[in-house]
Amino acid sequence: MMVSESGDLQADRSEPGRQAAPIAAERQSVMPRGGEAVAPSEALRVDGVSKSFGLVQALYRVSLSVDHGEVVALVGDNGAGKSTLIKVISGVIVPDEGQLYVNGERVVVRSPNDAAQCGIRTIHQDLALADNLDVVENLYLGRELFRGVGPLRRLDFAAMRQRTAAALLELGIGTISNIRTPMAQLSGGQRQTVAVARATLENCPILLFDEPTASLGLKEARHVIELVQRLRAQGTAILIITHNMRQVFEVADRIVVLHLGKVGAVLRPSSTTPEVVVRAIMGKAP
Ligand SMILES: Nc1ncnc2c1ncn2[C@@H]1O[C@H](COP(=O)(O)OP(=O)(O)OP(=O)(O)O)[C@@H](O)[C@H]1O
Numbered sequence: 001m002m003v004s005e006s007g008d009l010q011a012d013r014s015e016p017g018r019q020a021a022p023i024a025a026e027r028q029s030v031m032p033r034g035g036e037a038v039a040p041s042e043a044l045r046v047d048g049v050s051k052s053f054g055l056v057q058a059l060y061r062v063s064l065s066v067d068h069g070e071v072v073a074l075v076g077d078n079g080a081g082k083s084t085l086i087k088v089i090s091g092v093i094v095p096d097e098g099q100l101y102v103n104g105e106r107v108v109v110r111s112p113n114d115a116a117q118c119g120i121r122t123i124h125q126d127l128a129l130a131d132n133l134d135v136v137e138n139l140y141l142g143r144e145l146f147r148g149v150g151p152l153r154r155l156d157f158a159a160m161r162q163r164t165a166a167a168l169l170e171l172g173i174g175t176i177s178n179i180r181t182p183m184a185q186l187s188g189g190q191r192q193t194v195a196v197a198r199a200t201l202e203n204c205p206i207l208l209f210d211e212p213t214a215s216l217g218l219k220e221a222r223h224v225i226e227l228v229q230r231l232r233a234q235g236t237a238i239l240i241i242t243h244n245m246r247q248v249f250e251v252a253d254r255i256v257v258l259h260l261g262k263v264g265a266v267l268r269p270s271s272t273t274p275e276v277v278v279r280a281i282m283g284k285a286p
């Protein structure tokens with residue numbers, strides 16, 4: 001597992017049978033919760049996560065899991081705790097209690113960098129993009145491409161520009177005419193597509209989307225949903241927050257409903273209706 005000697009991110013050594021073994025082998029045998037075996041396909045598990053901000057209990061003992069090749073929609077009313085949960089998983093917020101497991105192995109995620117090392121990438125609702133940099137620089141911020149070795153090592157601007165253009169093309173984005181445009185000059189929807197492109201550029205095994213289509217036009221939103229479906233087909237585990245019930249029923253394999261910081265219901269689109277989901281969002285019984 002991704003263990004940094006600095007101690008930022010460590011597999012939990014207190015659990016029995018936890019050796020430095022390849023993840024694939026670990027997944028078969030890990031038994032992290034009271035002897036309950038983890039399914040080999042489980043990519044992410046959140047277990048009993050709580051977080052309060054002063055008197056506001058944003059999350060209370062929230063548990064959920066996402067398998068490889070599965071899309072889980074996280075829904076709930078405004079203030080239900082959805083973004084807080086995404087921030088906990090992505091290391092932006094440290095929870096008051098609770099654990100995270102990646103591929104069945106317990107991980108301690110205390111920063112976005114820890115999350116990245118666990119293969120978790122996030123598109124936050126409040127997009128973290130650098131306004132003074134252009135589209136290409138934002139896509140590759142912190143993971144620039146280089147060419148050459150030793151003293152001849154240089155930033156590979158041509159490759160970064162070419163891959164940026166290809167990524168935007170794949171997302172069907174025709175509205176950004178120049179990839180050298182500074183972010184500050186882009187519209188809200190254009191910024192969001194850049195954020196989606198950034199998160200999908202690497203083949204990350206776990207992707208978290210906090211309302212990725214909220215400020216997109218119809219065409220762009222469709223492309224993002226198609227992208228989510230393509231990534232799922234490639235085996236990516238995806239947790240997606242959306243208020244759009246049509247999208248929920250179009251892409252989700254499971255729906256987790258948060259109500260006042262707690263998991264109110266877990267539903268399958270194939271065996272429920274939008275009305276039932278909306279009732280659960282409001283905290284009502286089906
Ligand atoms: N940094 C913070 N400081 C104080 N309170 C916060 C903070 N972040 C979130 N909260 C509170 O925690 C609760 C959950 O907020 P959160 O942003 O997770 O909701 P959400 O489900 O994402 O809502 P929305 O659908 O409106 O995005 C809210 O009551 C919110 O005011």
Ligand SMILES: [Mg+2]
Pocket residue numbers: 082083084125210
């Ligand atoms: Mg939110």
